[in-house]
Amino acid sequence: MNKTKHALFSYSFIFPSALLTLVLGIYPIAWAFRYMFYDYKGFGTARFTGLANFSRILKDTQFWDSVVNTFVYAGGKLLITIPLALLLAAILNRGLRGRQLLRGIFFMPTVISTAVMAVVFFTIFNSYNGILNQFLIRSGLSDSGVDWLGPKYAMLTVILVAAWGAVGNYMLLFLAGLQNIPEDVYEASSLDGAGKIQQFRYITLPMLGPVMQMVIMLAIITALKGYESIMVLTEGGPVGKTEVMFLYLYKLFFPVGGGSAAVQVQEFGYGSAVAFVSAVIVGMISLIYFYASRRMNQTD
Amino acid sequence: MRLNTILGKTILWIFLLTVAFITLIPVVITILGSFKTNAELTAGATFLPKSWHFSNYAEAWSQANFSRYTLNSLIVSLATVAGTLLVSSMAAYVVDRMDFAGKKWYIGLQSFTMFVAVGAVVLRPQFDLMVKLHLHSSLWGVILILISAHASIFFILASFMKGIPRELDEAALIDGCSPGRTFWRIILPLLGPGLGVGALFTFRGAWNEYLLPLVFTMTKPELQTLTVGLANLKYGISAASQTHYMMAGACLSILPILVAYLFANKSFMQMTAGSLKG
Numbered sequence: 341m342n343k344t345k346h347a348l349f350s351y352s353f354i355f356p357s358a359l360l361t362l363v364l365g366i367y368p369i370a371w372a373f374r375y376m377f378y379d380y381k382g383f384g385t386a387r388f389t390g391l392a393n394f395s396r397i398l399k400d401t402q403f404w405d406s407v408v409n410t411f412v413y414a415g416g417k418l419l420i421t422i423p424l425a426l427l428l429a430a431i432l433n434r435g436l437r438g439r440q441l442l443r444g445i446f447f448m449p450t451v452i453s454t455a456v457m458a459v460v461f462f463t464i465f466n467s468y469n470g471i472l473n474q475f476l477i478r479s480g481l482s483d484s485g486v487d488w489l490g491p492k493y494a495m496l497t498v499i500l501v502a503a504w505g506a507v508g509n510y511m512l513l514f515l516a517g518l519q520n521i522p523e524d525v526y527e528a529s530s531l532d533g534a535g536k537i538q539q540f541r542y543i544t545l546p547m548l549g550p551v552m553q554m555v556i557m558l559a560i561i562t563a564l565k566g567y568e569s570i571m572v573l574t575e576g577g578p579v580g581k582t583e584v585m586f587l588y589l590y591k592l593f594f595p596v597g598g599g600s601a602a603v604q605v606q607e608f609g610y611g612s613a614v615a616f617v618s619a620v621i622v623g624m625i626s627l628i629y630f631y632a633s634r635r636m637n638q639t640d
Numbered sequence: 641m642r643l644n645t646i647l648g649k650t651i652l653w654i655f656l657l658t659v660a661f662i663t664l665i666p667v668v669i670t671i672l673g674s675f676k677t678n679a680e681l682t683a684g685a686t687f688l689p690k691s692w693h694f695s696n697y698a699e700a701w702s703q704a705n706f707s708r709y710t711l712n713s714l715i716v717s718l719a720t721v722a723g724t725l726l727v728s729s730m731a732a733y734v735v736d737r738m739d740f741a742g743k744k745w746y747i748g749l750q751s752f753t754m755f756v757a758v759g760a761v762v763l764r765p766q767f768d769l770m771v772k773l774h775l776h777s778s779l780w781g782v783i784l785i786l787i788s789a790h791a792s793i794f795f796i797l798a799s800f801m802k803g804i805p806r807e808l809d810e811a812a813l814i815d816g817c818s819p820g821r822t823f824w825r826i827i828l829p830l831l832g833p834g835l836g837v838g839a840l841f842t843f844r845g846a847w848n849e850y851l852l853p854l855v856f857t858m859t860k861p862e863l864q865t866l867t868v869g870l871a872n873l874k875y876g877i878s879a880a881s882q883t884h885y886m887m888a889g890a891c892l893s894i895l896p897i898l899v900a901y902l903f904a905n906k907s908f909m910q911m912t913a914g915s916l917k918g
Contacts, residue, residue, distance in 0.1 A: 349819050350740040357731035357794065358746060363769065364788035365753040368762035382764070428659065431652065444901075445660050448667065451897045453848035455867045456890050460670045463883055469682055471669060504663070536648075568850055572871050590760040594855065608764060615761040 372612045380609035393613035403614060405580060406588040407621065409495070413570075413584050414563035416499035421506045422556060428507070429514035430544055434526075443515070447508035454505050458572035461501045465489055465573075489574055494582045498570050505569065506562075510555055517551030518544070553633045560629055564622045585618045667894075674887040681883045693884070697892070700885040706892060708862060709869040713847060713893070716779055716786070716865055720846040721839050723787035725797075728838070729831060732797040733823050737809065754791040763855055770856070777860050782852045786845070793838045800834030801827070840900055847897050866893040 376393055380386035397403060428446055432439045449457065464471045465488040473485030488497045521544065529539055545552075567587035570576065576583035576591070592611035673681055674696055676689040700706050735743060770781035804827060812822045828835075853865040864872070870893060873886040 346738065346819075347740045350734040350738040353730045353734040353820075353823075354746060357727045357790065358749065360727065360784070360788040361749055361753055361791070364766055364785050365762075365791075366749070367769075368765035371765035371768075372761040424659070428656075431656065442656060442660060445663055447901075448898070449663060451844055451848075451901050452667075452894055453850065453867045455848070455850035455871050456893055457666065459871055459873070459886060460666055460890055463673070463681070463887075464666060464669060504666070507663075572850075586760070590851075593760055593764050612761065 372615055374612075375609045376613035376616050378609040378612075382606035382608045386609065389609070393610050394617075396610060397613060397617055402580065402583070403585075403588060406583045406585050409581070409583055410564060410585040412495060413499060413502070413566070413582070414560065416495070417502045417506065417563045417566075418556075418559055420499070420503040421510055422559060424503075425507050425510035426514050426548075426552075428511045429518055430540055432511075433515055433518040443511075446511055449505045450508040450512075452505075454569040455572050457505060458501060458569040461497075462489075462573055465497050465501075489578070491578050491581050494574055494578060498573060498582045501569055501573060502563075502566060506559075510559060513555045513558075514548070514551070517548050517555070521547045556633070557626060557629060561622060561626060564625060585621070589614050589618055670887050670890050670894075674884065674891045676884055676887075678882060678884045681887070696884050696888040700888040700892070704873060704882065704885045704889065705862075705869065706866070706885075706889050709864055709866045709889075710892065712779060712853075712863055713865040713867070714896075716782055716849070716853065717843050717846040719783045720786040721842045723783065724790045724793050724842045725835055725838055727787060728790045728794040729797050729828065729835065730823070731794055732801050733827055736798055736801040737806070738819075750791040750794055753789070754795075760851060763851065767855060776856065777863070779853075779856070779863055782849075782856050785852055786849065790842075793842060796838055796841075797831065797834050800831060804830050843900055844897060847893075 375386065377388060377390060378386040379389045379392070432443055432446075436442075462470075467473060467485060467487040467489060470485075470488065472488065473482075476482040477485050486493060488494070525543055525547075526539060529543060534542070565586050567584050567590060570582050570584060570587055571590070574582045576587050589611060592607040592614060595606055672687065672689060675692045675694065676696075677693055680690060731746070734740070735747065766785050767776060767781075770776040770784075773781075775781040775784065808830070809819075809822045809826055812826050813819070817825070848867060849865070850867045850871065853863075854868045854871075857863040857865075857868060866889065870886060870889050873882055873889065
């Protein structure tokens with residue numbers, strides 16, 4: 341086969357993939373970033389306003405509140421998810437009766453749509469007749485139940501639901517990483533008299549380092565960008581207590597969410613600027629983590 | 641020492657069973673709830689249903705239009721799986737086996753789309769594009785957008801492709817097999833496990849997708865998928881919310897994906913190990 345034919349064949353095979361990616365992947369990102377310098381409501385003409393959108397962001401307390409909420413949400417989710425997933429993976433990696441079944445159980449929430457499960461969690465957590473409160477009142481643990489989706493506890497509830505859905509995923513990734521650690525290292529160390537906890541501290545943790553670095557990075561990015569379950573569970577309420585960055589962003593583009601009747605103006609120009617700032621924030625956190633974790637590895 | 645290990649084992653199992661319990665309880669509540677009446681659910685008085693209303697499933701199926709939602713979900717998921725696998729296996733084949741100008745650019749393009757995501761922002765331009773193509777009020781728009789996000793499947797398939805010996809397709813070429821024919825007749829069948837894993841991942845993603853179908857079916861409720869239809873039941877089609885139908889629907893929507901997981905469990909476990917090593 342001559343060279344031209346060879347190249348033509350290659351291009352014809354890569355064409356569908358490249359076309360789809362460029363048109364439906366790259367172009368939309370470029371589109372969004374173009375409007376960040378415009379006043380554009382989604383219809384009519386876009387008016388160039390220079391940096392006006394960015395100075396509006398600086399004064400937008402709702403946005404900065406959502407940034408703070410995002411950090412609380414992501415931090416809480418990671419604090420529960422990562423240690424628990426690591427612990428489960430370490431336990432289920434080695435010979436234990438019923439570990440296949442347990443893996444399946446822990447992994448199950450990740451195959452269920454967060455949107456669907458959030459709806460079910462609503463019937464569990466809602467304060468008026470939620471299943472959890474019914475249980476608390478009936479069993480005498482609480483007089484009037486807890487306002488799980490109220491201003492005080494909504495964020496905690498949202499974090500618990502998010503962690504419920506995520507633990508299995510990271511457990512699986514840790515399990516995959518653990519399979520790279522050769523079994524004879526453990527055997528040698530137990531001959532030397534090392535206990536299970538010592539093995540975990542001095543073998544599992546250090547040898548899992550690189551995988552852990554990647555998994556945590558992935559978890560950070562996912563947690564910073566997560567909003568689907570919050571959208572279904574609380575829509576960001578009450579009074580914006582669970583409003584996170586990407587949910588706020590979503591509402592600027594699609595103001596009529598779920599069943600809420602509040603119709604606001606679509607803010608594409610401003611939304612694009614918010615999207616850019618949000619992407620930069622996520623990028624910065626990732627970079628900081630990346631360098632910090634690399635440093636940690638070097639000093640170890 | 642003996643006593644210590646027994647104590648340790650007990651603590652270990654208490655811990656494991658507690659986590660398993662917490663993981664399962666929302667699912668169990670959903671399953672049990674799907675057999676209750678709406679009144680019983682609203683009162684929330686019982687754990688087990690007072691009487692088992694199997695008819696909820698039939699009612700949800702017909703009244704709350706779940707047959708339609710399920711069909712829509714199946715169309716979206718299966719079409720997305722087929723399209724994604726086709727598009728990304730073809731690309732993975734030429735990237736791994738051929739040399740051509742712009743290959744690095746293509747790989748860079750795929751990495752970029754995987755790492756730079758700006759959330760829901762892209763929905764609007766994607767929607768506009770579909771309006772221009774007259775696909776905005778059909779599920780094909782959703783399917784095309786889902787297929788376009790195939791970067792991770794491309795990388796997975798490319799790593800599987802490396803495991804297929806080059807000698808095989810070289811021999812085929814010498815025997816006069818065109819590269820296209822080699823791909824269909826030799827590479828694709830050997831790519832089986834990779835394709836299976838890619839199918840499960842894609843199916844899971846498409847089946848659970850919420851935002852895309854939500855946006856694309858705002859004007860056409862009959863095109864809603866299960867995830868969208870279920871989330872909407874929270875607010876009730878009529879005035880009151882129909883929690884019992886919602887729960888029956890949730891159980892129905894979990895079923896196909898659970899079956900897929902059970903069948904794919906083995907290749908699934910191996911794949912995640914392999915993809916990390918790669």
